[in-house]
Amino acid sequence: MSSSSSSAAASGSQKKHKVAIVGSGNWGSAIARIAGQNTQRHSDIFEHEVQMYVFEEDYKGKPLSQVINETHENPKYLPGCQLPDNVVANPSPVDAVKDATMLVFVLPHQFIRSVCKQLKGKVDPNAHAISMIKGVEVKDGKISIFADVIQEALGISCSALSGANIANEVAQDKFSETTIGHRADAKGRENAELFFKLFDTPTFKVGIIEDVAGVSLCGALKNVVAIAAGFTDGLGWGDNAKAAVMRIGLMEMKRFSEEFFDGVKPETFTETSAGVADLITTCLGGRNRKCAEAFVKTGKPFDQLEKELLNGQKLQGTETAREVHELLAARGKVDDYPLFKAVYSIAYEGIDAHDLTSRL
Amino acid sequence: MSSSSSSAAASGSQKKHKVAIVGSGNWGSAIARIAGQNTQRHSDIFEHEVQMYVFEEDYKGKPLSQVINETHENPKYLPGCQLPDNVVANPSPVDAVKDATMLVFVLPHQFIRSVCKQLKGKVDPNAHAISMIKGVEVKDGKISIFADVIQEALGISCSALSGANIANEVAQDKFSETTIGHRADAKGRENAELFFKLFDTPTFKVGIIEDVAGVSLCGALKNVVAIAAGFTDGLGWGDNAKAAVMRIGLMEMKRFSEEFFDGVKPETFTETSAGVADLITTCLGGRNRKCAEAFVKTGKPFDQLEKELLNGQKLQGTETAREVHELLAARGKVDDYPLFKAVYSIAYEGIDAHDLTSRL
Numbered sequence: 001m002s003s004s005s006s007s008a009a010a011s012g013s014q015k016k017h018k019v020a021i022v023g024s025g026n027w028g029s030a031i032a033r034i035a036g037q038n039t040q041r042h043s044d045i046f047e048h049e050v051q052m053y054v055f056e057e058d059y060k061g062k063p064l065s066q067v068i069n070e071t072h073e074n075p076k077y078l079p080g081c082q083l084p085d086n087v088v089a090n091p092s093p094v095d096a097v098k099d100a101t102m103l104v105f106v107l108p109h110q111f112i113r114s115v116c117k118q119l120k121g122k123v124d125p126n127a128h129a130i131s132m133i134k135g136v137e138v139k140d141g142k143i144s145i146f147a148d149v150i151q152e153a154l155g156i157s158c159s160a161l162s163g164a165n166i167a168n169e170v171a172q173d174k175f176s177e178t179t180i181g182h183r184a185d186a187k188g189r190e191n192a193e194l195f196f197k198l199f200d201t202p203t204f205k206v207g208i209i210e211d212v213a214g215v216s217l218c219g220a221l222k223n224v225v226a227i228a229a230g231f232t233d234g235l236g237w238g239d240n241a242k243a244a245v246m247r248i249g250l251m252e253m254k255r256f257s258e259e260f261f262d263g264v265k266p267e268t269f270t271e272t273s274a275g276v277a278d279l280i281t282t283c284l285g286g287r288n289r290k291c292a293e294a295f296v297k298t299g300k301p302f303d304q305l306e307k308e309l310l311n312g313q314k315l316q317g318t319e320t321a322r323e324v325h326e327l328l329a330a331r332g333k334v335d336d337y338p339l340f341k342a343v344y345s346i347a348y349e350g351i352d353a354h355d356l357t358s359r360l
Numbered sequence: 361m362s363s364s365s366s367s368a369a370a371s372g373s374q375k376k377h378k379v380a381i382v383g384s385g386n387w388g389s390a391i392a393r394i395a396g397q398n399t400q401r402h403s404d405i406f407e408h409e410v411q412m413y414v415f416e417e418d419y420k421g422k423p424l425s426q427v428i429n430e431t432h433e434n435p436k437y438l439p440g441c442q443l444p445d446n447v448v449a450n451p452s453p454v455d456a457v458k459d460a461t462m463l464v465f466v467l468p469h470q471f472i473r474s475v476c477k478q479l480k481g482k483v484d485p486n487a488h489a490i491s492m493i494k495g496v497e498v499k500d501g502k503i504s505i506f507a508d509v510i511q512e513a514l515g516i517s518c519s520a521l522s523g524a525n526i527a528n529e530v531a532q533d534k535f536s537e538t539t540i541g542h543r544a545d546a547k548g549r550e551n552a553e554l555f556f557k558l559f560d561t562p563t564f565k566v567g568i569i570e571d572v573a574g575v576s577l578c579g580a581l582k583n584v585v586a587i588a589a590g591f592t593d594g595l596g597w598g599d600n601a602k603a604a605v606m607r608i609g610l611m612e613m614k615r616f617s618e619e620f621f622d623g624v625k626p627e628t629f630t631e632t633s634a635g636v637a638d639l640i641t642t643c644l645g646g647r648n649r650k651c652a653e654a655f656v657k658t659g660k661p662f663d664q665l666e667k668e669l670l671n672g673q674k675l676q677g678t679e680t681a682r683e684v685h686e687l688l689a690a691r692g693k694v695d696d697y698p699l700f701k702a703v704y705s706i707a708y709e710g711i712d713a714h715d716l717t718s719r720l
Binding site (some may be wrong): 170246329357 | 526530563564598601606608610631718
C-alpha cells in the first residue's frame, strides 16, 4: 500500500521492495497468493500491493484480468482459490513491472523471450528476478536455462525456484517444500534471502542452495524421467522397476547437468526439494507420467494423447527428451545417457517400450 | 553337483563355492530362485546345489520342506513361483550350511541370534556371509546392524544386501536393482564380487558400494519414513507433502547413520537402490505405509491394525521407530531428528497426525 511505503520513505528507512508476478497460470496464481500473503506479513520489507501480469483473454465474455480483480480469484487457471486483495491483475507486462524491485517469472517458456523483449529497458536495473520456468532452451547445439536467458535479456540478477510443488496443493496450503537456487555472488545471496521472505510460510517451506543451474535443470529434466516412470506404469512392471528407473533417471539428470553446466552441486539433485522430492511428486502423479502410461497402454502417439488428455497442451517431458537428445546427438554423447536415450527412442523412434531397461 | 565339484577338485582348479540360503520366507524364496539359476549359469564358480534352510512347519498335513522338495515351490510364502530343481530345502540349519562357503542370511531378525548360536563352530571359517535382514538391534543404548551381529557371532566376513526389492516382483523377473554394501578390507571386496556373481541377472541388477552399515541402515530406517508417508496418505495431504516427508526422512536416515556408525557414505542413501530407490518403493506400496494410512483413517491402534491387516505380524516401521527413539532418548538427541520424533509421538504417544510436519 502506497501509504506505508511513503511513510517508510518519509522516515528515511530503507525503501521497501515492490513485487511483480510475471505470469498468472495455475502455478503463477498459486505463487501470487503466497506472495500477496507474505508482503502483508512482512510489511516492513515489502510494499503492500503485488502486481500480477495476466495474459489477457476472454473469460465468459469479460477480460480475465477484470474478472480476477473483481472476484479475487483466477477462475480459469486456479478456480476455487481466493487470492488476497492486494494481488492486482494487470494485462500489460510493462505496466505490471513498473517500479518493481522483485520480479517473479512464471510463464510458459515459449513466451519468455518475447515478454523479456517488451520489458527490456523498463525494469529497475537493481531489481531481483526469479525464474519458476520448468524447461530448457536448446539452440544450435547449446543448452540454456531460463534464469540465464532472463538475466542476460534484462541485465538483472536472476535466481531459480523449483520444488515438489503441485500448484493446486500449494494453493490449498497443504504442506510442501521448495528450493531457491541462486548465483554465487553477493547480489545472488541477497536475491535468495529476499525471495525466501516473499515465499516461505509454515506450510510452504523454502530451502536455499547456491546453484541456479542445478535447480533449473531439475525442473526440466525430471519430466523426462517421469515419461520413463509412466512407461513402467503402462507396462505394469511394478514398484521395483519404477523406483529403479527413477533412481537411474536422477543419476542421469545429475551427470548431464554436471557435464554441461559449471558450478552444479550434486546435492541439488539428491537432497533438495527441487531434486529428489520433485522427481518423486512428478513420477507419482503428473501429466507426463499419465500420458506415458497411456502411450504404452493404448499405442496412440503422444500428439494424439496430448489432444485427448491435455486439451492439446504440449507435454514438457517428451519435448525436453527431444531437446536433450538433440544436444547429446550434436556432442556425440547419446549413449552416455541410456535412460534418456531409451525415452527418446520409445517416444520418437517407434522402439518397443519393453526395451526401456534393456540397456540400463 | 558333487560330480562337477570333485572333477574340479581332481583337476586341481580352485574349489567351487557352495551356497546356503539361511531362511525361506517370501524374500528368502525369491532370492533362492535367483541363486539357484545363477549357480547353474556360473557353474565354473559355484557348486550346482543350493541348500535352503526351511523353518519346519506343517503345510496341509505335510512338512513344508518336503513340500518344497517335491513341488519345487514354496506354496506358503511364495506361491506360484517355480524354484530351480537345484534348490534343496533342508529343515536343519546346521545341515544346510555344512561345507557352505557362501551363506545368505534372510531370516526375520528375531531369529538371527538363535540361529547363529546353532551355527557357531559349524561354519567354514573362510566362508562369506551376506545379510538381507531389514532391521537393527538396539540394546542398552547401543545400536547394531545384523551384518555385524552375524560377523561377530560366526567369525566370518558379512556384507549386507538391500534394495528396492518387493519379493513377488523379483520372483516374476520384473526389472529391479539392488545394492551390496561390503567391508573395506580385501576379504570384503572378494565377498561382494562373489555375491554379485550369485545374484546379478539382466532383470535383477546388483550395485556394489563399500558401506555395509549404510546399506543395512537404509533397509531398517526407510520403514520409519514409510510410516510418515502413510500418515500423509491417511491425512489426504497430497503428493507434495508426501514427497517432502520422504525427502526429509531420507536426510534424517543419512544423518542418523553418519552420527552413530563409522564409514557410512552419504551416497549410499542418496544414490543407490538400497537408499533412495528402496525408500520410494516402500513409500509407494508396502505394509508400513498401508497400516499408517489406516491408522490415521480409522483411529485404530497399530497393534489392532497388525491383527486386522497383517495377520498379527509385527510392523517393522513402528518397531524401528521405537528402537530409534529409545536410542536417541538415551543420547539426549530426540529433537535432532524431528521427523523420527513425530512418527514416534504419533504412533506411541497419542499426538495428532496433523502435527506431523509442524516441527519440520
